[in-house]
Amino acid sequence: MEKIGKISPSALERLVFPFQGKKREEVIWGAQLGRDCGVVQLGKELISLTCDPITGSSFHLGLLATQVVVNDLICSGAEPVALLVTLIFPPGVSEAEIETTMRELDEAGRELGVSIIGGHTEISEAVNRSIIHCTGLGWIKDGYLPDVSKIEAGDYIVMTKGAGIEGTAILFSEREKEWQNLLDEATINQGKEFWKMMSVFREGKIALPFHPHALHDATEGGVLGAIWEACTSRGLGFEIEEEKILIYPQTQALVKLLNLDPLKLISSGTLLIFTPAPLPLLQALREVVPAEVIGRVTEEPTKIVIRRNGEREEIKECPQDELWRIMQSVKKNWEINFSLTGASSGGCWDW
Numbered sequence: 001m002e003k004i005g006k007i008s009p010s011a012l013e014r015l016v017f018p019f020q021g022k023k024r025e026e027v028i029w030g031a032q033l034g035r036d037c038g039v040v041q042l043g044k045e046l047i048s049l050t051c052d053p054i055t056g057s058s059f060h061l062g063l064l065a066t067q068v069v070v071n072d073l074i075c076s077g078a079e080p081v082a083l084l085v086t087l088i089f090p091p092g093v094s095e096a097e098i099e100t101t102m103r104e105l106d107e108a109g110r111e112l113g114v115s116i117i118g119g120h121t122e123i124s125e126a127v128n129r130s131i132i133h134c135t136g137l138g139w140i141k142d143g144y145l146p147d148v149s150k151i152e153a154g155d156y157i158v159m160t161k162g163a164g165i166e167g168t169a170i171l172f173s174e175r176e177k178e179w180q181n182l183l184d185e186a187t188i189n190q191g192k193e194f195w196k197m198m199s200v201f202r203e204g205k206i207a208l209p210f211h212p213h214a215l216h217d218a219t220e221g222g223v224l225g226a227i228w229e230a231c232t233s234r235g236l237g238f239e240i241e242e243e244k245i246l247i248y249p250q251t252q253a254l255v256k257l258l259n260l261d262p263l264k265l266i267s268s269g270t271l272l273i274f275t276p277a278p279l280p281l282l283q284a285l286r287e288v289v290p291a292e293v294i295g296r297v298t299e300e301p302t303k304i305v306i307r308r309n310g311e312r313e314e315i316k317e318c319p320q321d322e323l324w325r326i327m328q329s330v331k332k333n334w335e336i337n338f339s340l341t342g343a344s345s346g347g348c349w350d351w
Helices: 009-015 061-075 095-112 165-174 185-197 201-210 222-232 249-258 278-285 322-331
Strands: 027-029 038-042 045-054 079-089 115-123 131-140 156-160 214-217 237-241 271-275 291-298 303-306 312-314 336-340 343-347
Touching: 045 061, 061 079, 061 095, 061 131, 061 201, 061 214, 079 095, 095 115, 156 278, 165 185, 165 249, 165 322, 185 249, 201 214, 201 271, 201 278, 214 222, 222 237, 222 271, 222 291, 222 303, 271 278, 278 291
Parallel strands: 079 115, 237 303
Antiparallel strands: 027 038, 038 045, 045 131, 079 131, 156 271, 156 291, 214 271, 237 291, 303 312, 336 343
């Protein structure tokens, strides 16, 4: 298994999903492809649980970790309540770095309405940079559970905001110096601020009363990866139109420089909604965020993207995230050629 990033769906089916411990009647939903939360019933209450690590960024760890876990809870139909946080720092970490991470966790928790109720903090030689892992707990108040198991052929796929939000934030923040001779200062600074768009809390809250079949935050694998997972879990396909997908100018600048596909770039902050009735939902969403129908779920399991040039591209497997592809290619000392407005320069990154 040479690729870095999440292991493939086929590997999950072989190596992970068969091993889920004792089956208990309290467990309403367990692990499944395309499902980010488990749901348990305790008495009359439905509780949603999820966890996520942050491994692709060294910036804004506390903010990012809180956002991605809260995003998953919202997508399960839950009101986010609490977080458990594990922090593992490398030797040499300063007290200021630890405090900064905790301040970010605290500020994000206050903004999103979640309490930090415990966890674990240590310094370990097992890591060469800081790792944060959060477990989130949410309360499903009205009993409605959007889930990938409810997706049906004919469902419309609604997308909020643009593609590649998180990847844009990471690439501009982690490698800011690489862009200084290639992009204008405004584009660089705006790209670094994409962290502020990575929550789907607001649009998730708006979508839930419309009882969509499923909500899915487009994390690793980007928009295409999220739709692929959700539809594959039901044995269904999809047809989406690239022309309908918003690509922010800052992301488009990276597309030109790195020859990457923004539809495969990690995109926390982009919410995908599977629904049989998109129009009332779109009207409500557009009051706060950009939103568009980008395609439909199909009975035929073939997965198609209609590219901007009209080409019909079949997506035969869940894509590796473009962020990891770039990082992996750099680690192998491959040269990345940058080109902008006809000019080009070469460089090797030292991630």
